Amino acid sequence: MTDYLVRATAANAQIRAFACTTRELVDHARQIHNTSPVVTAALGRLLSAGLMMGSMLKGDRDLLTVQVKGDGPMQGMMITADSRGSVKGYANVPDVVLPANAVGKLDVGGAVGNGTLSVIKDMGLKDPYVGQVQLQTGEIAEDLTYYFATSEQVPSSVGLGVLMERDNTVKQAGGFIVQLMPFAEEEVIARLEENLSGISSVTKMLDEGMTPEQILERLLAGLNPEITDSRSVAFSCDCSRERVEKALVSVGRAELTDMINDGKPIELNCHFCNRNYTFSVEELKSLLNRCSK
Helix, strand or coil: CCCEEEEEEECCCCEEEEEEECHHHHHHHHHHHCCCHHHHHHHHHHHHHHHHHHCCCCCCCCEEEEEEEECCCCCEEEEEEECCCEEEEEECCCCCCCCCCCCCCCCHHHHHCCEEEEEEEECCCCCCEEEEEECCCCCCHHHHHHHHHHHCCCCEEEEEEEEECCCCCEEEEEEEEEEECCCCCHHHHHHHHHHHHCCCCHHHHHHCCCCHHHHHHHHCCCCCCEEEEEEECEECCCCCHHHHHHHHHHCCHHHHHHHHHHCCCEEEECCCCCCEEEECHHHHHHHHCCCCC
16 A cells, blocks of 8 residues: 545534555655664654644645654654655664563653653744643554644543564554544534544554544544545655755855865765765865865
């Protein structure tokens, strides 16, 4: 199943919902960052959530960044998503290894630890929107549920999951977000709560062969769900040599001159896609000519 995301409404627009399957892009992130299973699970959950949250943005150029900072061995992670189905991300420490948690699952909460979850929305305004909450469990889905309720005052249910194969590749990944609108009626809320209480984990539903549409149909059973949009999603980084050159020029003549005087090529790494860019001393001299100061 190719990675994609669907959006839906239900109960005459009293509910909006999102669901996605992201196995390919999460496994791509695992490969380029060489992440351990527990880090793959943590980053994969955040990548899936970022895609769905990015699809809530209105403008084509709007950007969403979600940053997790924790005192666990992973130290934190960051993803950036747009409104068109692209996402990128990385973990600060990709090779964390921990024993399974009390219920025999990958201990994402233990890898993340205590800390904060920040959401930054750049919508082309003078200042970006920034919301921040304390991590509740470090398991990501519960933390985002708390974020939506606290920072955006939107009652939400977030489900995220990554299922690993024995060879540490990704078997299933995806998630859902279901949100109540302010005018939601009590009977609608009650039915949704009943539906949510009866579902299994995201990865179990995906592993049973359920599509994002079928997951939303189960979540929104009896509430007249209507799929409003479907789009492909992918791990995509927009870094380029040209962008890195601009970054080097922006550091100024003094710092570039120091690099040149070292007499060695420099190598710069993109955190998001782990691509390396090497610049020779001659190339640095050429960039120096483009510096204004």
